Amino acid sequence: MHKSSVVLYGGAIESPSVSSRLFRRCDPLPLKLAEGGLSYGSENWGGNGDHQLVEVLVDIPTLRQTEDTEDIEQLYTYQVPPHLDIMPGDILSVPFGAQQIGAIAIRLTSELPENLREPGKATSIKVRPVEDITVKGFFPPNYWQLLQQVAQYYQTPLIKAIRTALPPGLLRRSQRRIRLVTNAIPDGAEEFLQPKAQRILQLLRQSATGDYTWQYLQRQIKGGSRGLQDLIKRGWVESYLEPPTPPRPKLRPAITLVIDWVELDFIDITTRQREVLEILRRRGGEMWVTDLLQTCNTSSSLLKTLEKKGCVVIGDREILRTEQGISTIADQPLSLTEHQQQALDVILGLSGFHQLLLHGVTGSGKTEVYLQAIAPIIDQGKSALVLVPEIGLTPQLTDRFRARFGEVVFVYHSGLSEGERYDTWRNMIQGTPQVVIGTRSAIFAPLPNLGIIVLDEEHDSSFKQDQPQPCYHARTVAAWRAELENCPLILGSATPALETWQHHRHNHNPSIHYLSLPERVLSRPQPPVEVVDMRRELKQGNRSIFSRSLQLAIASLRDNNQQGILFIHRRGHSTFVSCRSCGYVMECPRCDVSLSYHHIHAEAIPYLRCHYCNHSQSYPQRCPQCDSPYFKHFGSGTQRVAQELTRLFPELRFIRFDSDTTRTKNAHRILLTQFANREADLLVGTQMLTKGLDLDSVGLVGIVSADGLLHLSDYRASERAFQTLLQVAGRAGRGNDPGQVILQTYTPEHPVVEAVRNHAYQSFVETELQHRSELNYPPSGGLILLRLRGYDAIEVEQTAHRIASELSSELLPGTCELLGPAPAPIMRVANQYRWQILLKFLPGQTTPTPSLAALAKKCPPSVRFSIDVDPLSFG
């Protein structure tokens, strides 16, 4: 496929200098600037020197498609023409087969790679020259270093880190164009030029826009490259990246209220028509026609009638005012509470790189602190990066930023179309001061003049990428980036992750700070948490999924003029097993986790298995603790809860908020707006509800069953359960009424339940840290998860065993423990069988370990292998 003159070699990333050592595994947060062995570029920033060759990464669609199959990372070697001053990080255009394609310069060298040298003839192979530099210094050195650090720490090929960071298709879009710089060209310019340069100038002058693609010019003028260089050097023409074709706006019919509300009394409309107008008004006077039809369950002829009567207009729109958040009135900084002010003073008093944990209880006003910390950054002409778990779930946050900072706020996340991402990306590169709000991948936003990074809800696991590789954690990358950019990083949470807490509380480093907002704003109390023992409910004859207490609370919502939230834990495939009479939960005898219930098909015998060590046992006949024969597999979906609500409270208006009802774009915002407008009494949903919902009308939070969360088979189960429950509880009582939380469980004595009841973050975390350190789990020790998958069950299993035994002979005993291989908790997904090997590094271990990336080569082609450093998900 490749012409012989294009030389290539593979595996540069796997060369021992780059990935043979791991960073210290005990402590993921602090910045580890390339400890030795970083080879790319860093020693080559000084320019070409004697190097005649450059190694490049190319981005071609065929390679892109292999993303998931193999770690293809081929560096292609090209000659550096003497007139080009190539530096690592430049975007080049190179010949590839018969095409010209985009490439990134990685490394300058003077020697051909080993495998390309013919014996006796050092440089006899013909290496094709680089065509040209498309964009000089596209990756600023800091940014480049960040990507290398990601590739190195997460043991992944550099191209994958680059692909994660860059908008899709960036290199493919990098069509070079040439245009005249008309006012720089003197009269009689042609006289100074060689014939080919003259021709180029003429051609450009003939075009109406003074602008052509380089490819076109090349076709017209063979060998015009030198001439072009000359013109560029003189500043008479410039070469630039072709902007992408702007995404064509999608137009949809929208309906806008145009009549003054008081005038309605003088118009002849039916009650029904008035109701529809009322809903439209409450939604800010503008909605998509389809949404209004659905919300009001009405017909388009009714809307047409309203239009005829002059109440509304219907017309195609690209976007609604309300979606852009313009409806939020521009606001002013609030006057801060004492704690907010203290935190802000610390932040504003710092300069350079600092890491701060802003630990503020739910409703303590963390957002206001971010806003006031960012304002001076923008005034100084710098930019701010704000990372949030999921944009769709936090429309309120985005609105608040827009209201404060107006049009310098941009949103960047994977939900944008390719064109939108590309445009936002190029806009960021310009370096004008802006606030970028985005999800995980926005940590790579190419803001040249970064003044602050904020990670809100830093404990949220969506900041970690599970696949594809690199399996990076945005918080870890943020710390590296803040250090490289020499700016502060603020991590905010009501329930900081254990590692964050440990890192900021138990540290005497002067660049690490702990800031606390221990109270809600306006001295509002935290809502009281009532724990209901569902075993007693059962004993006393209540078989409903709602306790009597929760039923009573739901029934009195309307009388109290309040709204409520019902939280249901999203149910996984495998669930834990517990005794219905005494609450005993089946656990692994060798690990500190609960066993998962497995039932392969209807006729198979159910059994229990541990996903850490692969221990398995038969399904119990009787409870080992109380001898009862009644067991329960937990899990209760939103659907079942909805049915039960309808049965018990036929009058109640509720909204289901889960992955089924929020599939369409903007569904989150629409449903939350409906709820905020009090079109429903109760919001029933899953995890999504925990994030940042700030409504003062919510008096009741009901947790239908905490148990599904408490006994997940994962060493982080307790931490995550605690965080989730405390966050959900924190949605209540944010108004004048303190509100109430009702938590239903079969194990009220569970320490997590106790801690939630008492809002006891600190004591819970300290106890949990103690447990972790006894078992060498993070943040005490470090973990690396190796995943294998393939369609052939036996082959995957055998490969896993082979790799495990090779590894265990290489690993130094006493520094690293190998757990497994064991099947993944959900062993078969989409017909692929999945096995995993967990490496547990003991605290403080710094000994180099073998290159894990090289293990990929030991897998047969049908088995895929991936490395997850600091894994959070074991599914």
Ligand SMILES: Nc1ncnc2c1ncn2[C@@H]1O[C@H](COP(=O)(O)OP(=O)(O)OP(=O)(O)O)[C@@H](O)[C@H]1O
């Ligand atoms: N200084 C202040 N004075 C009055 N109200 C404030 C002040 N600061 C914040 N608020 C209001 O308090 C409410 C809660 O603030 P915010 O949503 O920022 O809390 P939070 O700490 O992010 O909570 P959570 O972690 O639960 O999301 C908001 O409605 C906000 O407008």
Ligand SMILES: [Zn+2]
């Ligand atoms: Zn029992």
Ligand SMILES: [Zn+2]
């Ligand atoms: Zn086990």
